[in-house]
Amino acid sequence: MIKAILFDLDGTLLPMDMEVFTREYFKGLTGDFCHLYDPSDFQKYIWQATKAMVKDSRPETTNEEVFMENFFPLVNHREEELMPMFDQFYTKKFIQLDKYTNPTPLARKIVSLLADKGYKLALATNPVFPMAATSARMRWAGIDDLPWEIVTTYEHSHFCKPNPGYFAEIIEQLGIKPHQALMVGNDTMEDLVASKLGIKTYLATDCLIDRGDSPFKPDASGTLKEFYQLAQTEFAEVF
Secondary structure, three states: OOOEEEEOOEOOOEOEOHHHHHHHHHHHHHHHOOOOOOHHHHHHHHHHHHHHHHHOOOOOOOHHHHHHHHHHHHOOOOHHHHHHHHHHHHHHHHHHHHHHEOOOHHHHHHHHHHHHOOOEEEEOOOOOOOHHHHHHHHHHHOOOOOOOOEEOOOOOOOOOOOOHHHHHHHHHHHOOOHHHEEEEEOEOOOOHHHHHHOOEEEEEOOOOEOOOOOOOOOOEEEOHHHHHHHHOOOHHHOO
16 A cells, blocks of 8 residues: 655656756856856866765765765865855755746646645655755745655755665655555656665656666656546555
């Protein structure tokens, strides 16, 4: 019996072209630091630290801590010098990236419906962003005021997708068994890897990301609209 629904955000509840969004994100971020670093170099530093964060599997270290310990050795400025600039970017500039997303009213309808049905809800967005960036994207999607039990961000999470430990941490925090959870996402690797733990999966195909390297098969798949129709029935009929 399904007791909790885990939702991906980017490309699932918040439709977007990830390549376009990522390009514009880095254009804005590197622009704020261009007086200190060459934009292409600064982007490489960010990517290098982010990749280290994704690969790290230490359960005692948050993603934020991993990012910091890998990023700052690459730059010749201290954390207390650069972090206020990052904070300003996320509060002033990041919020302008909403024009590169395509919000749908279905997101709020789906989450509200499942909340009314009594399901536990977790926003299982890959925690490579700080809370400020995640909160902004939740607002764009129209789901920021809904009763989420968990929202994963890099300040509090200890793993990233596609590490199964990321999903194990959510399951533990929700206080349920893996087979009692359903993961809804658009990435055939990062979201469907949840099935390794026994979590049921629904592959949202509207903004599908399939790199051709995933060995995982979803328990069900379809558009977000089709998932909304499914959510109005009993999940036990499908999962």
